[in-house]
Amino acid sequence: MRSVRGISASGELHTARSQPSRCLRYTDPVKLSQVCLAGAMLVASHSGAADRLFINGEVHTPEGVVRESILVRDGRIVALTPQAETTTTAAPGTEIVDLAGAHVLPGLMDAHLHLTAYGTSLEQVDLTGARSWEEVVQRVVRFAAGRSPNEWIEGRGWDQNLWPRGAFPDRAALDRAFSDRAVLLRRVDGHAVVANGKALQLAGIGRTTPDPPGGRILRRSDGEPSGVLVDNAVGLVTRMVPKPGAAVIERRILTACHALARFGLTQIDDAGTTEDQLSVLRSLDGSQRLPIRVYVLLDGSDPDLLARELARPPNWGGPAMLRIGGVKLYADGALGSRGALLGADYSDDPGNRGLAVMSAEALTAAVRRAAAARYQVAIHAIGDEAVHRALNAFAGLDPRWNVRLRHRIEHSQIVRPEDVKRFAASQVIASIQPTHCTSDMPWAPQRLGPKRIAWAYRWRSLLDADAELAGGSDAPVESPDPKLGLYAARTRKRPDGTPAGGWNPGERLRPSEALALFTTGAAVAGHAERWSGSIVKGAAADLTVVDIDPERVPPERLLHMKILRTVVAGRDVFVADGAARSGGAR
Numbered sequence: 001m002r003s004v005r006g007i008s009a010s011g012e013l014h015t016a017r018s019q020p021s022r023c024l025r026y027t028d029p030v031k032l033s034q035v036c037l038a039g040a041m042l043v044a045s046h047s048g049a050a051d052r053l054f055i056n057g058e059v060h061t062p063e064g065v066v067r068e069s070i071l072v073r074d075g076r077i078v079a080l081t082p083q084a085e086t087t088t089t090a091a092p093g094t095e096i097v098d099l100a101g102a103h104v105l106p107g108l109m110d111a112h113l114h115l116t117a118y119g120t121s122l123e124q125v126d127l128t129g130a131r132s133w134e135e136v137v138q139r140v141v142r143f144a145a146g147r148s149p150n151e152w153i154e155g156r157g158w159d160q161n162l163w164p165r166g167a168f169p170d171r172a173a174l175d176r177a178f179s180d181r182a183v184l185l186r187r188v189d190g191h192a193v194v195a196n197g198k199a200l201q202l203a204g205i206g207r208t209t210p211d212p213p214g215g216r217i218l219r220r221s222d223g224e225p226s227g228v229l230v231d232n233a234v235g236l237v238t239r240m241v242p243k244p245g246a247a248v249i250e251r252r253i254l255t256a257c258h259a260l261a262r263f264g265l266t267q268i269d270d271a272g273t274t275e276d277q278l279s280v281l282r283s284l285d286g287s288q289r290l291p292i293r294v295y296v297l298l299d300g301s302d303p304d305l306l307a308r309e310l311a312r313p314p315n316w317g318g319p320a321m322l323r324i325g326g327v328k329l330y331a332d333g334a335l336g337s338r339g340a341l342l343g344a345d346y347s348d349d350p351g352n353r354g355l356a357v358m359s360a361e362a363l364t365a366a367v368r369r370a371a372a373a374r375y376q377v378a379i380h381a382i383g384d385e386a387v388h389r390a391l392n393a394f395a396g397l398d399p400r401w402n403v404r405l406r407h408r409i410e411h412s413q414i415v416r417p418e419d420v421k422r423f424a425a426s427q428v429i430a431s432i433q434p435t436h437c438t439s440d441m442p443w444a445p446q447r448l449g450p451k452r453i454a455w456a457y458r459w460r461s462l463l464d465a466d467a468e469l470a471g472g473s474d475a476p477v478e479s480p481d482p483k484l485g486l487y488a489a490r491t492r493k494r495p496d497g498t499p500a501g502g503w504n505p506g507e508r509l510r511p512s513e514a515l516a517l518f519t520t521g522a523a524v525a526g527h528a529e530r531w532s533g534s535i536v537k538g539a540a541a542d543l544t545v546v547d548i549d550p551e552r553v554p555p556e557r558l559l560h561m562k563i564l565r566t567v568v569a570g571r572d573v574f575v576a577d578g579a580a581r582s583g584g585a586r
Contacts, residue, residue: 050093051091051095053097055096056098060103060105065103065549070541070543071090072570075540080537099565103547105264105519105550106519106535107265107540108266110267110480110518110522111472114476115277116274119254123255124154125139125156126139130162133160137173153181154241156476157186158188159336170220170226171225175197178198182195182240187337189337191333192231192234193234194228194229209225212232216339231337231355250283254284258574261574262566266566267532268294269295269526270297271297271328271410273296274302278305281294281322285321292573294321294322295325297328300329310375314326318530319569323526325375326378327377329366329378330357331358331379332380333355333357334382335383338447340383341356342354342384343388343416367407374401378409384419384455387409399426402428406429407426409423409428410431411433412430413456414456415462423465424468433471437457460509463513469521482518486514486515487556487559490510492504497556519534541569542569543566543567545564545566
């Protein structure tokens with residue numbers, strides 16, 4: 001059977017070389033509609049009592065953009081009919097929603113973010129874009145004013161690559177400002193922190209504290225900790241931060257969900273859900289209070305959590321608001337903090353090849369355990385050596401089950417030429433975040449050097465080698481706003497338009513391919529393509545309504561695309577002021 005790389009929202013097909021089809025995204029629109037109708041009846045969705053009829057919208061279907069009405073009942077799309085035929089035949093009591101010519105996309109999805117961490121970041125001091133360490137400290141001082149003196153001060157978003165010398169900070173300035181209260185500030189990627197002296201004292205970290213396996217404690221010339229902890233060393237201090245209770249976690253999850261809905265997101269993959277977070281998610285789902293759909297990738301570092309959850313079968317059915325189907329593992333750290341595991345030394349730090357957060361042997365064992373329980377495995381791998389090890393771990397599994405489980409490599413940022421084709425050969429999905437490329441481009445060449453930089457963020461190379469791609473943001477590392485991801489995928493430019501022509505532009509994606517990252521691609525990565533990712537009869541009524549056609553406008557206009565309405569299971573979870581109007585009932 002001929003494989004199709006993806007069906008975009010506009011219906012454009014991208015074919016690949018013949019190989020066995022492994023997911024229903026590859027079927028034709030008629031079969032897809034039949035499968036969605038059957039699959040959607042398996043699990044009841046949250047829905048209102050009345051039918052809803054969306055009229056006067058430009059609907060992006062697998063067949064193309066059409067002016068059709070969408071009839072929604074019990075959380076599903078039950079009919080797509082030409083505009084002239086529907087308004088006069090709507091059943092009594094049907095709510096009519098006039099979209100006034102807006103574009104209706106399949107509900108946008110984010111295949112990789114950190115839900116509770118994003119909600120937490122919205123409550124902490126925002127250090128994003130700070131241009132110096134001095135500015136970071138000033139922001140923290142302002143944030144701490146008026147807060148309880150016993151409260152830990154936490155923040156996120158600093159990036160030393162934006163500072164004049166590009167060097168990691170020293171805690172001295174924090175110690176002067178906060179001598180008697182703990183401060184913990186996470187780097188933008190979450191793979192490094194800077195802690196002040198009080199936080200280090202509470203954690204028992206001093207001159208003689210050894211680096212933990214897979215982690216690093218940065219030190220001053222006299223051996224004293226500078227305050228910066230990388231990868232597995234981060235846990236030495238974060239374990240001392242008071243754990244939030246269920247009420248706080250719930251507040252943060254709901255805050256995050258509502259913020260994500262405002263960005264047009266209807267479904268997300270939560271990469272590394274902890275036991276406490278999963279308990280709250282289950283409670284919210286049980287009381288029908290989850291605003292958007294959540295697919296859980298379990299925190300693979302918690303053996304007790306895995307022991308309990310892997311004893312249950314994964315939940316890939318739907319439509320459902322909460323599904324648990326995967327395990328998240330870490331092969332390495334992040335490139336910005338030089339924790340990404342490379343096959344050769346960092347070009348700007350000779351002698352350093354990064355950090356193996358898990359050894360190759362431990363990684364392989366963890367993959368086999370999860371796969372034996374028939375769970376999908378998602379491995380964080382940024383450096384070329386980490387990607388290589390992840391592919392090796394998957395290659396050792398039964399290939400027949402790889403097709404079914406759809407294992408993933410999260411980020412897949414630096415891929416050796418010889419490893420590019422292994423993604424398709426091993427049936428491994430590349431879960432990418434386009435804005436990482438545009439955020440990293442000012443300094444990534446210094447990390448990797450002139451040869452390896454061509455291996456970085458190679459989306460076109462992976463697609464041309466028949467790999468499957470899914471798109472996300474990695475929020476709170478990046479903004480979860482999908483229009484930024486669409487723009488980065490198409491241009492490989494920063495929002496200010498630089499560099500002219502794009503960075504390594506040969507790796508750009510076409511408009512339909514970029515949109516597919518956040519629709520069909522994300523649906524397949526989350527085992528949801530039977531009932532989401534496309535607007536067809538029988539699919540879940542998850543819709544993102546926008547003011548422009550994201551596939552046809554110049555990419556610069558994407559940055560100003562407005563989310564007018566976000567619909568999940570037929571219900572509005574966000575409606576912009578002055579957007580589409582409801583015409584009442586018929």
